[in-house]
Amino acid sequence: MADRIELMGVEAFGYHGVYEHEKKAGQKFVVDIVVWTDFRTAADTDRLGHTISYVDLAKIAVDAIEGEPFDLIETLASRIAERIQDIEGVLANEVTVHKPQAPINYPFADVRVVARRSGKTPTA
Numbered sequence: 001m002a003d004r005i006e007l008m009g010v011e012a013f014g015y016h017g018v019y020e021h022e023k024k025a026g027q028k029f030v031v032d033i034v035v036w037t038d039f040r041t042a043a044d045t046d047r048l049g050h051t052i053s054y055v056d057l058a059k060i061a062v063d064a065i066e067g068e069p070f071d072l073i074e075t076l077a078s079r080i081a082e083r084i085q086d087i088e089g090v091l092a093n094e095v096t097v098h099k100p101q102a103p104i105n106y107p108f109a110d111v112r113v114v115a116r117r118s119g120k121t122p123t124a
Contacts (some may be wrong), residue, residue, distance in 0.1 A: 005052055005054060006035075006063075008082040009031075016065075029076070031065065031097055036090070036091045036092040073099050077096070078115045081094070085118075085119070096113070098111065
């Protein structure tokens with residue numbers, strides 16, 4: 001079993017999309033992040049250095065959104081999840097990228113993709 005850190009609704013402006021007008025005009029993207037970790041040591045010591053900083057998680061998401069443009073938000077979600085998975089102490093993570101202004105000619109509530117990464121075992 002693992003503890004969880006959740007960061008919801010990180011917003012930034014990026015230029016991702018298949019269509020040329022998306023790459024030219026850009027749009028808002030929203031990212032939700034869930035990280036599975038073991039933060040018992042952090043809870044016992046009350047020290048930030050013993051956990052995963054949500055500020056660092058937000059920076060990873062914003063840097064990716066504002067960085068290199070991708071055609072697919074699947075690629076964006078994967079890049080964010082892979083960077084988070086590389087953080088020491090991350091057992092697994094789930095990244096949801098929302099594209100609220102997706103070019104859909106019908107009413108819709110949300111467009112989102114979810115990338116999950118795991119594979120580390122906890123260190124004692």
